[in-house]
Amino acid sequence: MATLNYVAVLERGLNGSFGVFFPDLPGCVSAGLSADEAMTEAREALALHVEGMIEDGAVLPKPSSVHAFGADDFEGSDVAALFFVPVEVPSGLKADDPPMRINVSLPESLIGRIDTAADASGLTRSGLLAVAARQFLTDGLTRRSRVREAAAGVHDRSALARAARGKD
Structure with missing residues (x-):
């Protein structure tokens, strides 16, 4: 297995809650009543999101550097932190490894x-x-x-x- 590290954005929500989203993976989100809970849930959300992409044969985006983003890049979000979340992917599977169309003959x-x-x-x-x-x-x-x-x-x-x- 290989490890990819995706940038996650921890944002403050209502009533002291927190949310996490991944700029490289639209739709991959988590939440929690505390920052720690949201960050823990982010690991599971990322793993499930990436697993679904792999099963669908989708291309995993190349993880961005944490330096690629600043708090000002997320207008409308009350950003508390940017952090990396690791995810295991099968060895040999690379980010930005686009699928190739092939012709296969089967019964x-x-x-x-x-x-x-x-x-x-x-x-x-x-x-x-x-x-x-x-x-x-x-x-x-x-x-x-x-x-x-x-x-x-x-x-x-x-x-x-x-x-x-x-x-x-």
Whole structure:
């Protein structure tokens, strides 16, 4: 896993409450009755927001430097502080890594199953395929070996080993 650090803006709200928003990630917000609570909730909000973006196959924006913003940049907000919030992302996933359109040939029945699963999960077809590919790539060699064996129709590993050694 890799860590990205996004700038968060802590702002004073009504009745002593606080809110947090992320200038790089519109719509990613949290709140709390205290500054500490709002900042703690910001970690969870950021993690869920980024997870949703990854599942949807969206491009993560490159995190801005905390020096890119000043309190005056947020007109209408009573800014209490700017701070970084870390979020873990799968290794190899980079901010500003735009999706690339590819042409893939799959059996029609498989596409139907993919679309049904994507709809049930609230994902697009591309989003589901991206999640599946990431999971496949991070499951490890043992899992990949079994997938290759299954794709080759191998159900008897000892037969596969004998064939590899030329003894079958």
